Amino acid sequence: MTALLETRGVWQRFGGLVANSDVSISVGRGEIVGLIGPNGAGKSTLFNLIAGVLPPTQGSIWFDGQDVTRMRAAERCQLGVGRTFQVVKSFETMTVVDNVIVGALVRTTVMREARRKAHEVLEFTGLAARANVLASALVPAEKRRLEVARALATEPKLLLLDEVLTGLTPTEAQTGVALVRKVRDAGITVLMVEHVMEIVMPLVDRAIVLDLGKVLVEGKPADVVRDPKVISAYLGDRHAQGA
Amino acid sequence: MDKNFATRRRRDLIIAAVLAVVAAATPLVVKDVYVQNILILTLMYAALSQSWNILSGYCGQISLGHALYFGLGAYTTELLFTKFGVLPWFGMLAGGLLAAGIAMALGYPFFRLRGHYFVIATIVIAEIGLLLFQNWEWAGAALGITIPVRGDSWLKFQFMRSKLPYFYFALALCCIAWFVTWWLEDSKWGFWWRAVKDNPDAAESLGVVVFNSKMGAAAVSAFLVAVGGGFYAQYLAYIDPESVMGFQFSLLMALPAVLGGIGTLWGPVLGAAILIPMTELTRSFIGGSGRGVDLIVYGALIVLISLALPRGLVSLFSRAKGATR
Numbered sequence: 001m002t003a004l005l006e007t008r009g010v011w012q013r014f015g016g017l018v019a020n021s022d023v024s025i026s027v028g029r030g031e032i033v034g035l036i037g038p039n040g041a042g043k044s045t046l047f048n049l050i051a052g053v054l055p056p057t058q059g060s061i062w063f064d065g066q067d068v069t070r071m072r073a074a075e076r077c078q079l080g081v082g083r084t085f086q087v088v089k090s091f092e093t094m095t096v097v098d099n100v101i102v103g104a105l106v107r108t109t110v111m112r113e114a115r116r117k118a119h120e121v122l123e124f125t126g127l128a129a130r131a132n133v134l135a136s137a138l139v140p141a142e143k144r145r146l147e148v149a150r151a152l153a154t155e156p157k158l159l160l161l162d163e164v165l166t167g168l169t170p171t172e173a174q175t176g177v178a179l180v181r182k183v184r185d186a187g188i189t190v191l192m193v194e195h196v197m198e199i200v201m202p203l204v205d206r207a208i209v210l211d212l213g214k215v216l217v218e219g220k221p222a223d224v225v226r227d228p229k230v231i232s233a234y235l236g237d238r239h240a241q242g243a
Numbered sequence: 244m245d246k247n248f249a250t251r252r253r254r255d256l257i258i259a260a261v262l263a264v265v266a267a268a269t270p271l272v273v274k275d276v277y278v279q280n281i282l283i284l285t286l287m288y289a290a291l292s293q294s295w296n297i298l299s300g301y302c303g304q305i306s307l308g309h310a311l312y313f314g315l316g317a318y319t320t321e322l323l324f325t326k327f328g329v330l331p332w333f334g335m336l337a338g339g340l341l342a343a344g345i346a347m348a349l350g351y352p353f354f355r356l357r358g359h360y361f362v363i364a365t366i367v368i369a370e371i372g373l374l375l376f377q378n379w380e381w382a383g384a385a386l387g388i389t390i391p392v393r394g395d396s397w398l399k400f401q402f403m404r405s406k407l408p409y410f411y412f413a414l415a416l417c418c419i420a421w422f423v424t425w426w427l428e429d430s431k432w433g434f435w436w437r438a439v440k441d442n443p444d445a446a447e448s449l450g451v452v453v454f455n456s457k458m459g460a461a462a463v464s465a466f467l468v469a470v471g472g473g474f475y476a477q478y479l480a481y482i483d484p485e486s487v488m489g490f491q492f493s494l495l496m497a498l499p500a501v502l503g504g505i506g507t508l509w510g511p512v513l514g515a516a517i518l519i520p521m522t523e524l525t526r527s528f529i530g531g532s533g534r535g536v537d538l539i540v541y542g543a544l545i546v547l548i549s550l551a552l553p554r555g556l557v558s559l560f561s562r563a564k565g566a567t568r
Contacts, residue, residue, distance in 0.1 A: 051448065077450035089445035091438050093506070102438045106450035109431045115248075132247070154450055 002065055004029045004158055004189050005050065010059035012045050019045040020056070021213045027158065032180065032190040034204035034221070036197065038234055042213040043193045044086065044162070050191070051083045051160055052076040064157060078106055082156030084147035086163045086193075090135035097122060097131040099146055103153030118153055124186075125149040125179060141172040148179065152188075159183060161192040165199050177203050201225060209233070255425060255508060262512075263418050270407055277527075279406045283478070285519040286413035287471055291492075292499035292511035293420035294467035299497065300506035301424075301433065302460035303440025304354070307493045308365030311372040312342040312465040314488025316472025318376065321388045321482055331400040335473030342469030343462040354457045369493060376484040387483025390476070400477050409478050416474060417512070420467050424508055427463075436460050440506070468496065495519075502548055504555025513556050518544070 003026035012020040019042045027033045037043050049056050052073035060069040068076055073083075082103075091099045100118035101111075108114050122128045125145050130138065135146060144164050151159055165176045173196075180203060184190055194200040201207065201221040208218040211233040217224055224230055231239055266286070273279060291313070299305045319338030323329035329337070353364045377385045395402045402408045427433045435456040438446035443453045476482045503514030525540050552558055 053444075073447045074450050074452045077448060083448050085445065085448075089442045091441035091445065093441055094437055098434065098437070102434050102446065102451065103449045105431045105434055111429055111431075114431075150445075150449060 003027060003062075004064060005191065006062040007046070007050065008060045008062065010046070010049060010056045010061065012042075012049060012054075013057045018213050020049070023059075023210070023213070023215055025208050025215060025218070027189060027191050029157075029189055030184070030187070031206060032184050032192070032204045034200045034207040035191060035193045035210065036195060036200060036207055037210035037216070039195070040212075041210040041233075043195075043210055045213075046210065047083075047160060047162055047193050051081065077154055077156075080155070080157035081160065082151035082154050082158070083160040084144070084151055084162055084164055086166075088140070088143040088147055090138070090143050090146055092134070092136040094135055095132050096127060096135055096138065096146060099135050100149050100153045103150040106154045121149050121153045124182070125152065126175070141168055141175075144168070144176070145179070148183075152183065156188060158189045158191060161190060163193055163195070165192075165194060166196055173199055197225065252425075252429060259418070259421055259425070263414065266414055267411070270410060276406060279410060281520050281523045283406060283410050283413045284523065285515055286410070286417045287475065288495055288499055288519045289512045289515035290413065290417040290420040291468055291471045291496045292503075292515055293417070293424055294464050294471070295496040296500045296506065296511050297424060297427070297436075297467075298457075298460040298464035300500055300510070301428075301440065302436035302457055303506070304457055304460065305362050305497075306365040306464075307362055307490075307497060308367075308369030309464070309468050309496045310488050310490060310492035311369040312346065312468040313472035313475070313492050313496075314372060314376065314484065315342045315345065316469030316474075317476035317482050317487040318382060318388075318472075319469070320473035321390055321476050322382060325388055325391065330398060331473060331477050332398075335470045338469040338473045339466040342465040342472075346461040346465035347458050350458050350461045354454055354461075366490075366493070369488070369490065373484050373488045373490075376488060383483070385483060385485075387481060387486070390480045390482075392480070401480075409474075412474060416467075416471060421508075421512065423463065423467070428508060432456070432459055437506070498545060500555075501545060502555060504557035507555065507557045509557050509560075510555050517556075 005027040007023055007025050010020055010023045011018070023046055035043050035046065048054060050061060052068070052071055055070060060067055062068065063076065063079060063081060066079065068079065091102065097115070097118050100121055101114050104114040104117040119128065119131065122131050125148055127142065127145055127149055130142060135143070138146060148161070148164060161180070165173050168176060177199065180190060180192070192200065192204070204221055206218065207221045207224045209216045209224060209230050216229055216233055217227045269282065270279065273282065295306065295309050316335065316338035319341050320331050320334030323334040323337060324331055349368060353361060356364055376382060382388070392403065393399050393401060395404055397408065435446065435451045438449065438451050439453050439456045447453050472487060476487060479486070499514030499518050500511040501514065502518055503512065504510030521540065525536055548555065
């Protein structure tokens with residue numbers, strides 16, 4: 001079977017800065033893939049290219065057998081790409097359930113159906129008790145979960161998670177990890193950007209390491225963390241020689 | 244949860260029906276023509292503000308140029324009536340459609356602007372419209388158009404002996420604008436608009452076509468305002484550019500909603516019910532040259548509201564109930 005998501009030779013330049021150079025990755029159906037790398041490696045840029053925030057300078061992006069390179073974010077969402085934002089972007093003046101209804105409306109225009117779906121997703125993400133609270137009243141960890149809930153309400157085939165586990169307390173992070181597993185078990189493919197290695201590595205099936213805009217290494221998490229190239233990218237050459 | 248929501252929606256509808264019936268009965272008590280005039284204007288501005296609220300309140304695209312659509316409605320109605328004998332009913336409809344079309348044509352470039360730049364663009368465009376009409380000879384230029392008296396008739400929407408027909412039309416317009424808002428509030432469009440207002444990037448990622456949402460809101464908003472403009476022209480029986488397209492109309496549409504609660508169902512009605520009588524009364528107590536004083540009064544009121552109750556007067560009610568919305 002073909003991969004669910006594929007980037008083929010993707011380049012992104014911002015003026016003289018090359019954020020992504022010749023990045024070709026693929027994500028198979030049902031996988032949890034971690035996109036990792038040190039700060040400035042081009043993870044967020046690649047993430048935004050996949051989500052459709054901006055088109056790549058060069059190369060193409062394929063989703064579910066279709067070329068989506070020129071499609072806008074809203075169209076990709078209709079095809080089945082859901083995403084969260086690293087800096088949470090809740091609809092602050094709306095209640096939690098209304099936030100999620102916005103997502104559900106991609107699949108239906110019947111309000112009753114959208115509302116039912118929204119409550120179902122809130123149940124799934126453990127936010128049901130907060131349904132009628134304004135989004136602005138949520139604590140940061142809940143806002144992260146709301147981001148996930150909203151994206152899930154669009155019934156994605158691929159869920160893009162942008163550092164959803166970063167900056168959480170260990171307990172919150174564990175709840176988050178459990179949620180990501182639950183999402184995958186529901187049949188949704190997950191691509192997650194993270195830089196907290198110890199949280200991501202046990203969770204993902206496969207890790208793709210970016211460095212200086214290029215794919216450095218990809219493979220099983222256990223192999224990736226031992227790879228000298230990865231250690232050197234994170235910690236510098238001196239440490240890599242010891243490995 | 245869902246029950247609460249459905250109950251609230253039904254409660255809003257019942258309150259509105261009761262208010263409409265009470266309003267419809269007021270002429271039985273209020274015989275004074277001066278007071279009737281105030282009531283008509285209050286209802287009209289409530290309708291206009293409610294319409295403005297769709298684009299600026301719900302969708303968050305603050306327009307200070309809605310006087311353009313108001314004027315377009317007035318001019319379309321009267322030009323069609325005086326030059327071609329088209330009945331004002333069709334004129335109002337035509338004005339509404341024209342305004343909706345122009346709102347979308349203007350939206351095409353301007354909805355790419357964000358925040359303050361968008362507001363400035365709306366002001367400038369409305370001023371350009373005003374200047375065009377002031378210099379357009381065929382449309383009466385600065386002298387305007389006097390609507391010929393053809394006797395009282397519903398068909399020609401013209402009444403000299405009584406203000407009551409105007410009153411009922413204004414009431415109907417107000418009810419329609421309210422009901423359209425009520426209906427849209429719990430629809431895909433309503434949710435899309437609020438999402439666009441709160442965070443366009445997040446909205447886009449959830450499948451909301453931000454640009455189309457804004458266009459839809461602009462069209463509905465402009466249509467209703469232009470119908471109001473057509474009504475106002477018939478009511479005055481005389482129009483000139485300044486008296487139907489002046490900047491004060493843009494303000495008078497925005498202020499009730501801001502006072503009552505921007506982006507809320509009841510805000511515009513509540514705001515208009517307080518603001519418009521106050522304006523009219525201030526104006527008559529201070530005398531003919533009091534034009535500036537009423538502006539000072541509601542300027543002060545707006546400052547007070549933004550400091551003490553930034554979500555408008557309706558937030559007093561939701562706070563009392565302890566509800567989040």
